[in-house]
Amino acid sequence: xxxxxxxxxxxxxxxxxxxxxxxxxxxxxxxxxxxxxxxxxxxxxxxxxxxxxxxxxxxxxxxxxxxxxxxxxxxxxxxxxxxxxxxxxxxxxxxxxxxxxxxxxxxxxxxxxxxxxxxxxxxxxxxxxxxxxxxxxxxxxxxxxxxxxxxxxxxxxxxxxxxxxxxxxxxxxxxxxxxxxxxxxxxxxxxxxxxxxxxxxxxxxxxxxxxxxxxxxxxxxxxxxxxxxxxxxxxxxxxxxxxxxxxxxxxxxxxxxxxxxxxxxxxxxxxxxxxxxxxxxxxxxxxxxxxxxxxxxxxxxxxxxxxxxxxxxxxxxxxxxxxxxxxxxxxxxxxxxxxxxxxxxxxxxxxxxxxxxxxxxxxxxxxxxxxxxxxxxxxxxxxxxxxxxxxxxxxxxxxxxxxxxxxxxxxxxxxxxxxxxxxxxxxxxxxxxxxxxxxxxxxxxxxxxxxxxxxxxxxxxxxxxxxxxxxxxxxxxxxxxxxxxxxxxxxxxxxxxxxxxxxx
Numbered sequence: 001x002x003x004x005x006x007x008x009x010x011x012x013x014x015x016x017x018x019x020x021x022x023x024x025x026x027x028x029x030x031x032x033x034x035x036x037x038x039x040x041x042x043x044x045x046x047x048x049x050x051x052x053x054x055x056x057x058x059x060x061x062x063x064x065x066x067x068x069x070x071x072x073x074x075x076x077x078x079x080x081x082x083x084x085x086x087x088x089x090x091x092x093x094x095x096x097x098x099x100x101x102x103x104x105x106x107x108x109x110x111x112x113x114x115x116x117x118x119x120x121x122x123x124x125x126x127x128x129x130x131x132x133x134x135x136x137x138x139x140x141x142x143x144x145x146x147x148x149x150x151x152x153x154x155x156x157x158x159x160x161x162x163x164x165x166x167x168x169x170x171x172x173x174x175x176x177x178x179x180x181x182x183x184x185x186x187x188x189x190x191x192x193x194x195x196x197x198x199x200x201x202x203x204x205x206x207x208x209x210x211x212x213x214x215x216x217x218x219x220x221x222x223x224x225x226x227x228x229x230x231x232x233x234x235x236x237x238x239x240x241x242x243x244x245x246x247x248x249x250x251x252x253x254x255x256x257x258x259x260x261x262x263x264x265x266x267x268x269x270x271x272x273x274x275x276x277x278x279x280x281x282x283x284x285x286x287x288x289x290x291x292x293x294x295x296x297x298x299x300x301x302x303x304x305x306x307x308x309x310x311x312x313x314x315x316x317x318x319x320x321x322x323x324x325x326x327x328x329x330x331x332x333x334x335x336x337x338x339x340x341x342x343x344x345x346x347x348x349x350x351x352x353x354x355x356x357x358x359x360x361x362x363x364x365x366x367x368x369x370x371x372x373x374x375x376x377x378x379x380x381x382x383x384x385x386x387x388x389x390x391x392x393x394x395x396x397x398x399x400x401x402x403x404x405x406x407x408x409x410x411x412x413x414x415x416x417x418x419x420x421x422x423x424x425x426x427x428x429x430x431x432x433x434x435x436x437x438x439x440x441x442x443x444x445x446x447x448x449x450x451x452x453x454x455x456x457x458x459x460x461x462x463x464x465x466x467x468x469x470x471x472x473x474x475x476x477x478x479x480x481x482x483x484x485x486x487x488x489x490x491x492x493x494x495x496x497x498x499x500x501x502x503x504x
Contacts, residue, residue: 051151051159057405062392066192067142070164070383073188074140077180079166081140084124090114096123096365098319099226103147117146121165122320122362122380129169130369135376136170142385157354158386167380169366175291178324178361179298181381185328185357186304188383194356194391199307199328202314203292204321204360206273209285210312213278214256216249222319223247228261229315232329232355236262261313267296269310288323295324316360323361326381330356330391356384356391402458409436409501410461413450415476420444422465426475426490430463433494437463454480460504461497 048054055063074081093104093116105117118124121141129137142164151158166184168177182199189197207228211221227242234242236258243249243257260279263269270292279285292310299305316325359381366376396403412427414420420443430437438459440450447464454462464476464485474487477496488496 049159051149051153053153053158058396058403059389059393061403061405062396063389066385066388066392067164069191070188070385071140071142073184073191074164074166076187077138077166077184079138079140081142082125082128083141083143084118084121084128086144086146087115087117088124088127090116092116092127092369093119093123096318096320096368098222100147100318103149105146105148119147120145121163121382122167123365125165125167125380126320126362126365126378127369129366129376129378134169138168140164140166161386164383164385165380166382167378169376169378171377175295175298175324177379178295179302181359181379182295182299182308182326183302183304185326185359185381185383186302186307189328189356192388192392194330194388196331197307197328197356198309198331199304199326199357200309200311200314201292201295201324201326202311203288203324205284205288205323206279206292206312207315209279209282209288210257210260212282213285214260215253216257220247220249224249224257225315228257228313231261231313231315232327263312265310266305266308267293267300267310270296291324316358320362320365321360322363324379325360326358327355328357329354354384354387356387357381358384404458406438406457406459407436408438408457408459410438410463410497411450411454411459412437412439413447413462413464414445415447415464415466417444419465419467419470422470426463426465430494430497435494435497451478451480461500463493463497 087107090106091114094101097104097119100119104119107115107117109115121143125139125141128134142162144160145163146160149157149159166181168181170177182201185199204225207225208221211224216224224243224247227239227247230242231239240251240254240258243254244251263273265272270289273279274286274289274293279289296305296308296310299308314325314327316327359379361377361379363375363377366378367373395401410430412423412430414423423439427437427439440453451462453459460480462478462480464478466476469476469487472487473490475490475493476485477488477493477500478485479500
């Protein structure tokens with residue numbers, strides 16, 4: 001009996017010990033969780049997601065200047081603006097982009113709807129027209145889009161980026177809206193001063209007619225079109241290899257395509273191709289070539305034919321294009337900062353950024369969303385804004401250009417101590433009058449520090465207060481660049497600042 005009792009006591013003792021050990025371990029684990037374990041110290045990487053970037057104030061200043069140039073051009077041509085959600089129903093985007101559909105970002109089902117981030121601004125625009133039964137509009141839209149692409153940051157290719165779209169929807173006489181869209185691209189690229197450029201144009205009907213007379217099976221038109229679209233990045237040999245070995249096209253058919261896609265010209269080439277023994281057999285090719293002639297006649301009136309070339313190799317891979325297509329490319333390399341990758345042969349001091357604008361006619365897209373299939377003809381262009389930013393940033397860096405990141409017109413300063421209240425009062429007067437003004441957040445800043453702040457940030461004017469100026473009811477207005485100072489009455493200060501800012 002005693003042995004049994006001792007055994008029972010020992011068992012209870014060990015149970016109590018085990019319980020206490022578990023409690024202590026639990027406390028230690030909780031404490032470790034609060035403090036953070038060693039294994040978590042080096043797992044967090046502070047970076048932006050792949051294919052995205054931050055913009056510092058200087059980059060944003062360049063960005064706003066570019067946006068302003070583009071928006072002024074869009075408005076000059078009579079456009080109004082809209083906005084659409086950053087994500088759409090997945091079925092809205094599905095089947096609109098051909099082989100590029102694999103680049104669409106799908107979102108997890110969060111509330112009974114399958115959603116995707118918008119791939120471009122064109123398909124949401126077509127959905128917007130159909131949903132609101134709009135048949136005529138000239139609109140621009142500037143917003144972010146998302147593509148699960150392989151990013152090339154030094155070439156301005158990201159997974160999240162802005163598009164600047166201009167579109168004309170409605171039933172109009174042939175090629176007039178198309179010519180205006182090309183004129184807009186010409187105006188924007190000229191005003192941004194990115195260097196020499198070329199605007200390539202073609203027509204999907206000409207391409208499809210070419211495929212038809214060369215012997216491409218109907219079911220391969222779109223996939224072969226996507227391959228031809230790679231000619232700006234790949235050699236003809238590589239493009240032909242993809243057509244034949246990957247997409248099953250006969251070698252002799254590919255060779256016939258090769259003869260056509262090497263052709264470039266203008267209105268005269270359209271006239272020549274209308275007499276081509278093969279292409280003249282295709283009704284849609286002839287319709288496209290006739291419209292191309294008409295397009296060039298309008299472009300001559302707009303004085304842009306020096307930059308526009310009819311290029312049969314231009315394909316643009318998106319499925320929704322039905323007529324005229326275009327793409328703008330720079331015809332010279334741009335100097336690259338030392339920190340950026342070099343693209344091209346060794347020793348080539350340049351960065352290739354690809355196309356900087358593109359677009360085309362998509363007459364059937366709106367009808368895909370209309371229950372009765374009613375079509376709204378559309379033509380549009382998109383500026384490759386991220387690539388433009390890359391070029392502008394490189395130019396600013398190469399020229400060591402000083403970029404203002406604020407628009408402050410005047411700094412309210414004091415030459416003596418204990419004048420904070422007077423500085424704040426004058427600053428409020430300037431703000432209320434619509435003047436962009438600043439004041440340093442110190443009670444008694446040195447005058448030299450205030451003037452240095454203006455030098456560093458590019459503020460052109462300083463309104464200086466002192467005890468004598470306050471008594472006399474004047475402000476000493478200083479021009480930073482020339483260091484010239486004049487006394488201006490307090491009542492006339494606002495008008496004097498506005499006048500001087502217009503002259504600067």
